[in-house]
Amino acid sequence: EVQLVESGGGLVQPGGSLRLSCAASGFTFSTYWMHWVRQPPGKGLVWVSRINSDGSTINYADSVRGRFTISRDNAKNTLYLQVNSLRAEDTAVYHCARDGYNWGGFDSWGQGTLVTVSS
Amino acid sequence: QSALTQPASVSGSPGQSITISCTGTSSDVGAYNYVSWYQQHPGKAPKLMIYNVSNRPSGVSNRFSGSKSGNTASLTISGLQAEDEADYYCISYTGSSSPWVFGGGTKLTVL
Numbered sequence: 001e002v003q004l005v006e007s008g009g010g011l012v013q014p015g016g017s018l019r020l021s022c023a024a025s026g027f028t029f030s031t032y033w034m035h036w037v038r039q040p041p042g043k044g045l046v047w048v049s050r051i052n053s054d055g056s057t058i059n060y061a062d063s064v065r066g067r068f069t070i071s072r073d074n075a076k077n078t079l080y081l082q083v084n085s086l087r088a089e090d091t092a093v094y095h096c097a098r099d100g101y102n103w104g105g106f107d108s109w110g111q112g113t114l115v116t117v118s119s
Numbered sequence: 120q121s122a123l124t125q126p127a128s129v130s131g132s133p134g135q136s137i138t139i140s141c142t143g144t145s146s147d148v149g150a151y152n153y154v155s156w157y158q159q160h161p162g163k164a165p166k167l168m169i170y171n172v173s174n175r176p177s178g179v180s181n182r183f184s185g186s187k188s189g190n191t192a193s194l195t196i197s198g199l200q201a202e203d204e205a206d207y208y209c210i211s212y213t214g215s216s217s218p219w220v221f222g223g224g225t226k227l228t229v230l
Binding site: 035037044046060065095097100104110111112 | 157165169208210212220
């Protein structure tokens, strides 16, 4: 069974940092593109970042470029998102998702980890 | 990159059919067949319902179908059931440096 489990969220002050993790199991992690998607409380889904299978291709949403860094450790089957210079508008549940159809769709999602940016 | 445009809400009675639209531009929805649809119940993770515009993943009911015409993709749910009440989101590839964009989401109410 495919499983994605996020961790690392929490309450952080504006300007602070966190490292989010997504532990993958039940599939060959090293062969899939992976994404981060966030959802502010009561609002819609927002795409954040993606990384290809070996980490050589990375993209970000304009709103996070320069502040967030996506990475992966295929030996540990783990996806990461380093979030720096946090702002109130970064408050959201952060989900990791697997690209299961070669850019056609995200077929597996984690339950998410909540990041709250507040003083 | 602007969000794709979805109606904020749609509704239908059990057994009826509804269609949710997802309007983009010739640079995203109109340019690529990388459009997918997600169902999200409150407090739950999104679930893939349609990939590559019109394909259903294994296990998704054939009451769900997808299509595209020009810059607009559509999700149709036939034979509405109470369990279909949820939020629905589309996403498209854009080919830009920020390559994916979601729609704003549509709340489906089954009357």
